Amino acid sequence: MRDFYGTALANGLMLGTAQYPSPAILKDAFERSGASVATVSLRRESGQDRAGQDFWHLIRALDVHLLPNTAGCHSVKEAVTTAHMAREVFDTKWIKLEVIGEEDLLQPDVFGLVEAARILTEDGFQVFPYTTEDLVVAERLLHAGCEVLMPWGAPIGSGLGLNNIFGLRAMRAHFPDVPLVIDAGLGLPSQAAAAMELGFDAVLLNTAVAKAGDPAAMAAAFAAAVNAGQLAQAADPMEPRDMAAPSTPVIGKAFLI
Amino acid sequence: MKLLLNGAPINAQATTLADLLVAEGFGGAKVATAVNGTFVPAPERADYALSAGDAVEVLAPMQGG
Numbered sequence: 618m619r620d621f622y623g624t625a626l627a628n629g630l631m632l633g634t635a636q637y638p639s640p641a642i643l644k645d646a647f648e649r650s651g652a653s654v655a656t657v658s659l660r661r662e663s664g665q666d667r668a669g670q671d672f673w674h675l676i677r678a679l680d681v682h683l684l685p686n687t688a689g690c691h692s693v694k695e696a697v698t699t700a701h702m703a704r705e706v707f708d709t710k711w712i713k714l715e716v717i718g719e720e721d722l723l724q725p726d727v728f729g730l731v732e733a734a735r736i737l738t739e740d741g742f743q744v745f746p747y748t749t750e751d752l753v754v755a756e757r758l759l760h761a762g763c764e765v766l767m768p769w770g771a772p773i774g775s776g777l778g779l780n781n782i783f784g785l786r787a788m789r790a791h792f793p794d795v796p797l798v799i800d801a802g803l804g805l806p807s808q809a810a811a812a813m814e815l816g817f818d819a820v821l822l823n824t825a826v827a828k829a830g831d832p833a834a835m836a837a838a839f840a841a842a843v844n845a846g847q848l849a850q851a852a853d854p855m856e857p858r859d860m861a862a863p864s865t866p867v868i869g870k871a872f873l874i
Numbered sequence: 875m876k877l878l879l880n881g882a883p884i885n886a887q888a889t890t891l892a893d894l895l896v897a898e899g900f901g902g903a904k905v906a907t908a909v910n911g912t913f914v915p916a917p918e919r920a921d922y923a924l925s926a927g928d929a930v931e932v933l934a935p936m937q938g939g
Contacts, residue, residue, distance in 0.1 A: 633939030643937075658938025659906065661880040661931065664899025669934020673904050676935065686938045694911065701913040702906035702933055773939070823939030 618847075619796040619818050621765055622711070622743040624682065626653040629813060630843045631684065631798065632836070633823025640675050642832050647679050650836035654682045656713060656821065659703055684745060686713035691726070693733045700737055710743045713767070713800075713821075723773040723801075727754040731761050738762025747800050750784035752791055759795065766792065767800035767821065770812065774824045776804025779811055789816045806835075806842030813846025814854065875926040892919040894930065905934045 618626060632652035637643035647655065655676060662669045676683065685703035690696035693716060700712045716733055718726025725748050734744045738761060746758050750768040758766060768788060771777035779785060780802065789797060799812040800821040809820045820843060829835035877886050879898060888894035891907060891914055907914045908931040914922050924930070 633937075635937040635939045637937075656938050658936045659933040660936035662900065662903065662905050662934030663880075664903075664932075667903065667934075669905070669936055670903055672937060673935040688938055698908055698911060698913050701915075702908060705913075705915060706904060706906045706933070706935055827939075 621745075621796050621819075626682070626819070627651070628653050628840070628843060629817075629819035629847055630654075630809075630840055631656060631800075631819055631821035632826060632839075633821070634672075634676065635823055636827035637832060640671075643827075644675065644679070645833040646826055646836040647681070649833045650826070650840045652681060652836075652840070654684050654819075654821075655679055656684045656686055656823065657707065658686050658688055659699060659706060682711070683707050683709055684711050684713050685709065686747075687715045688713075689717070690715060691717050693729045693736070696729070696733045697736050700733075700742060701740075704742065710741060711745065712737060712742050713745045713747060715747045725749060725769075727751065730754075731757045734758055734763050735761040745798070745800075750781055750788050752788060755788060755792065759792075765796045765798065767798040769801045770799045770808065770820075771802025773801040775802050776825060777802050778804060778808035779815075782811075782815070785812075785817070786815055806838040809839050810842040810846035810849070813843055814849050816850050819843075875924070877924065877927070878929040880930070880932055886924070889924060890920060891922040891924060891930070894924060895919065895932065898932075900932055903934065905932050907932055 630652040631654035632650050633656045685707045687696040687699045696716050716726045716729040734746050737744050744763045745765050745767050746763050747767050755766050771780040796818045798819040799817050803822040804825045812820050826832050826835045877884055888897045910929050
């Protein structure tokens, strides 16, 4: 597996920490998933109930790499400020950079994304940009200093899977040496396996596990799928073809008519 | 002086950001701060003088995807 900014991950599963029915179920899901990365966020803290402090103790106990996000940010300034706050709180240079440009699809504002990525990489951040599969934008992000790209599979939380296989395949072919992560839109383990079979290095998902009837069991299913897809990609899959080709030898077949 | 703390109006006696955090129950908490939309690193809180009308944000680790 490729390194992510010099960090070798144990596997290609990055799992979000939001929307679980309870902290105990979140913990179970992470244990069953074996995920190597947990995505986290920052929100307003209350001086009384200290919910953030409880969550901090919980995620520290997971013993995974933390990838803080700038979810909900709609401007470059907001995303950059949130990234600085996240770096201090989570003590990591990693930042999942989100600059949202369209509310209904939670589509990235790719212009703001490139600008924020440049500002942050110049300031020492290691940016994981949540982007589209657009190759021109991808090129700009790399020029801005990103060493990882995270194209969406489908809109966040939609569970639609890989909406644009052609675009994602083109991105993989166009940037063979760049670590690529499918971020967002996955709903089923088979879609995660498909992403890994396409040659992506990891998948990042949250809702598909957190909102499953049995999150821990679904986490295990995604872990198996990511592993299967990775094994399949490494095994060099056959090329599909339009016409049949007999797999059993024809030579030596008995004449029984 | 009157401030906005995480979007809510408060009357504060504290004159620095560090003192405000202690007074509002954040002493020792793992939080990051911003004033008027600008990040204020932890080492600068003790010297950061607050002004009336400042909007202070106090953020903590939270679930995210």
